[in-house]
Amino acid sequence: MPPGTLDPTPPPFFRQGTPALTKLIVLAALAVLLMVLDARLRLTPPLRQAIATVLHPLQWLALQPVHGVQWLAAHAVDVHRARREAEEARLALAEQADRAGLVEYLAQENRELRALLGLRQRVWPQAQAAEVLHALPDPYRPALVIDRGRAHGLQPGAVVLDGQGVLGQVTRTLPWTSEVTLLVHRQLAVPVLNTRTGERHLAFGTGDADEPLLTLRFVPLGTATAVGDTLVTSGIDGVYPPGLPVAQVVRVEPQGSGFALVEARPLARVRDALHVLVLQRPDETARAPEVQR
DSSP, X not given: OOTTOSOOSOOGGGOOOSOHHHHHHHHHHHHHHHHHHHHHHOOHHHHXXXXXXXXXXXXXXXXXXXXXXXXXXXXXXXXXXXXHHHHHHHHHHHHHHHHHHHHHXXXXXXXXXXXXXXXXOOOOOEEEEEEEEEEOSOTTSOEEEESOOGGGTOXXXXXXXXXXXXXXXXXXXXXXXXXXXXXTSTTOEEEEEETTTOOEEEXXXXXXXXXXXXXEEEEETTOOOOTTOEEEEOOTTSSSOTTOEEEEEEEEEEOTTSEEEEEEEXXXXXXXXXXXXEEEOSSOOOOOOOOOO
16 A cells, blocks of 8 residues: 555544543533532522423323222222121121120019019119320320210219220319220229129229239239139229129239239220220219329
8 A cells, every 4th residue: 555545543442532531620620510500599499390390290100000009909908808897897796786685684684683682773874985085194194085074964983995894984074075094093993803703802003004904902812813814893882883894814923911913904995095985874973083193
């Protein structure tokens, strides 16, 4: 090939162009300049808002399949839960129907026996539903506030229970609300009856609503009370109607003082009650216990 005909420029692959260090310095200076301008003039927020406005329909379309799958999964779970709850409700209704028939039979038998013996007829309390508004922020006085008061006929001394058992007693009534002292209060005593042995005791609260427990005081060492026994109201105080579920025995231990330590866990949901039932005798007002504030 004759001299002078070759192209002296290097191929594109070997062309270096602007040095890398120069590019780094220029880009770094540009970045610093943009950050300063953004800090001073606030240029980025309007730009971001414009981009977000443009991309919002695309994001919405991209998320629709995900939302559809989530809705289908939630719908399947809700249908399964609804069927299970319906079956549980049907079984509970059947059980309540059996209990109602038994209670009606026992009530009729009780009326006949009392009439035969010439005893005074027992007055059953009136029931009124209420909703728990909030718990009192006092760690030394476990109590709740319900949405029923004197305007609804409530008086101090009314018994309060939830769907599981006795929750406490109304100790203060206001025009539209009432305070309910929980049965775990140290100064609140509930006369109880052991349904298995027939023993009667007084159950006192430990004062701790976070770990609700009741203690049976002055229980002799020879007691037949055992773990798992159910305690119900005995009714001897004239305040609590007899037969209301109260607690279940969880601990029985002998002590050196000649008595046994008996602890029971309340059946009522002391910390999680949302709706309650208030019982009050129609012909008399039970006296509320003196609870220290």
